[in-house]
Amino acid sequence: MRPRIKICGLTRPEDARDAARLGADAIGLVFYDKSPRNVDIAAARAVIAALPPFVSVVALFVNPARERVDEILAAVAVDILQFHGEETPEFCASFHRPYLKAVRVKPGVDLVEWADRYKNARGLLADAFVEGAHGGTGATFDWRLIPDNLPIPLILSGGLTPDNVADAVRRVRPAAVDVSSGVEAGKGIKDAERMRAFIQGVTDGSL
Numbered sequence: 001m002r003p004r005i006k007i008c009g010l011t012r013p014e015d016a017r018d019a020a021r022l023g024a025d026a027i028g029l030v031f032y033d034k035s036p037r038n039v040d041i042a043a044a045r046a047v048i049a050a051l052p053p054f055v056s057v058v059a060l061f062v063n064p065a066r067e068r069v070d071e072i073l074a075a076v077a078v079d080i081l082q083f084h085g086e087e088t089p090e091f092c093a094s095f096h097r098p099y100l101k102a103v104r105v106k107p108g109v110d111l112v113e114w115a116d117r118y119k120n121a122r123g124l125l126a127d128a129f130v131e132g133a134h135g136g137t138g139a140t141f142d143w144r145l146i147p148d149n150l151p152i153p154l155i156l157s158g159g160l161t162p163d164n165v166a167d168a169v170r171r172v173r174p175a176a177v178d179v180s181s182g183v184e185a186g187k188g189i190k191d192a193e194r195m196r197a198f199i200q201g202v203t204d205g206s207l
């Protein structure tokens with residue numbers, strides 16, 4: 001079965017329209033003011049308004065204050081939360097929404113331990129470890145560090161591109177893939193042709 005596809009870091013309604021038309025299952029909105037893809041509430045609503053029904057909306061945070069998550073949940077039609085910082089399992093679960101926990105992978109990181117710790121997560125998102133960054137770097141990591149016995153679904157992320165995603169899907173067989181930099185024309189600006197090629201790559205890798 002083809003993994004689910006999330007395209008993250010959208011800032012423009014036209015990119016949301018393209019992502020949905022091309023076959024994305026979910027889009028991600030970044031609520032992290034240190035990111036070049038950060039959106040405010042008005043921009044987030046405009047992106048969501050451009051989506052057809054049945055495309056999931058994921059809100060990404062990095063070590064947010066509880067009040068900030070509550071504010072976004074009250075103002076924006078979010079389906080899933082994604083946490084990229086040092087949030088505890090209790091904090092992540094406390095919003096009573098499905099959530100994904102990102103783990104920055106490098107040698108020595110035990111994803112089974114992480115999955116056990118965040119067992120109430122809807123999925124574990126494996127991203128590349130880059131010193132000083134929380135994500136969205138376009139860096140890949142060694143996919144052999146991913147065990148095949150994870151007790152919760154794996155979302156593969158980190159430096160995926162139209163050129164490497166088919167190979168990634170073939171090797172890792174993730175439940176979903178997540179991409180930001182690899183389908184961009186510039187920070188926060190998606191490229192429709194790269195999104196098309198990425199989604200085709202996911203399909204090719206699943207055959």
Ligand SMILES: O=C(O)c1ccccc1N[C@@H]1O[C@H](COP(=O)(O)O)[C@@H](O)[C@H]1O
Nearest residue numbers: 008035134135136138158159179180181
């Ligand atoms: O996109 C960002 O700017 C970002 C900032 C802080 C944390 C996570 C961020 N993005 C997520 O990072 C991964 C990998 O992105 P990339 O494809 O390597 O650019 C992905 O989950 C993004 O959603």
